[in-house]
Amino acid sequence: GESVGLHLPTLSVQEGDNSIINCAYSNSASDYFIWYKQESGKGPQFIIDIRSNMDKRQGQRVTVLLNKTVKHLSLQIAATQPGDSAVYFCAEILGTGNQFYFGTGTSLTVIP
Amino acid sequence: KAGVTQTPRYLIKTRGQQVTLSCSPISGHRSVSWYQQTPGQGLQFLFEYFSETQRNKGNFPGRFSGRQFSNSRSEMNVSTLELGDSALYLCASSLRNGGPVTDTQYFGPGTRLTVL
Numbered sequence: 001g002e003s004v005g006l007h008l009p010t011l012s013v014q015e016g017d018n019s020i021i022n023c024a025y026s027n028s029a030s031d032y033f034i035w036y037k038q039e040s041g042k043g044p045q046f047i048i049d050i051r052s053n054m055d056k057r058q059g060q061r062v063t064v065l066l067n068k069t070v071k072h073l074s075l076q077i078a079a080t081q082p083g084d085s086a087v088y089f090c091a092e093i094l095g096t097g098n099q100f101y102f103g104t105g106t107s108l109t110v111i112p
Numbered sequence: 113k114a115g116v117t118q119t120p121r122y123l124i125k126t127r128g129q130q131v132t133l134s135c136s137p138i139s140g141h142r143s144v145s146w147y148q149q150t151p152g153q154g155l156q157f158l159f160e161y162f163s164e165t166q167r168n169k170g171n172f173p174g175r176f177s178g179r180q181f182s183n184s185r186s187e188m189n190v191s192t193l194e195l196g197d198s199a200l201y202l203c204a205s206s207l208r209n210g211g212p213v214t215d216t217q218y219f220g221p222g223t224r225l226t227v228l
Contacts, residue, residue: 043219043221044155044202044219049216091217099168100145
């Protein structure tokens with residue numbers, strides 16, 4: 001399978017600070033990427049996506065950056081809140097088929 | 113629209129038994145994918161069904177199987193359960209309209225399977 005890895009397994013930030021979660025992918029042919037948030041006891045929840053023809057996409061308090069040169073993806077959360085505490089997964093999708101490859105996840109803890 | 117639903121939410125079985133999990137996709141979604149999630153592991157892809165046909169398959173033994181019905185609902189079956197099968201089983205649905213652009217997958221809450 002493809003390798004989708006996360007640089008840090010855990011991340012702790014102070015409430016109100018910005019958070020950056022990183023993800024490396026291995027296949028330069030991947031053309032679609034998604035960030036998911038998973039809270040304890042729940043299934044992954046879609047946060048934001050980006051296609052390979054873009055390098056930045058913004059949502060509400062979240063921004064995803066894609067650097068295809070180094071095959072790196074990041075999720076930025078502005079003004080992190082306690083409700084942002086969760087495990088965040090990046091998913092890499094190849095153009096062929098509908099198979100998603102997920103990283104092991106980064107656990108984000110927001111300190112009040 | 114209602115989200116992806118999975119039943120049951122929790123299940124306890126013993127080794128050697130078999131289990132069937134159910135997933136109802138978002139209305140209008142034709143693709144259902146199944147994943148296994150264990151502590152410390154990422155989501156591991158099991159298989160994907162589209163229009164009642166298995167389109168993709170992950171690296172799991174034949175004890176893991178599935179099917180999809182004409183209404184896009186899907187079931188996953190695990191036979192001869194092993195302790196290592198204890199996990200959260202997630203299903204995700206997507207439109208999969210057959211176009212060149214991949215559709216987002218939306219996940220259900222999962223079924224927590226414990227094998228004793």
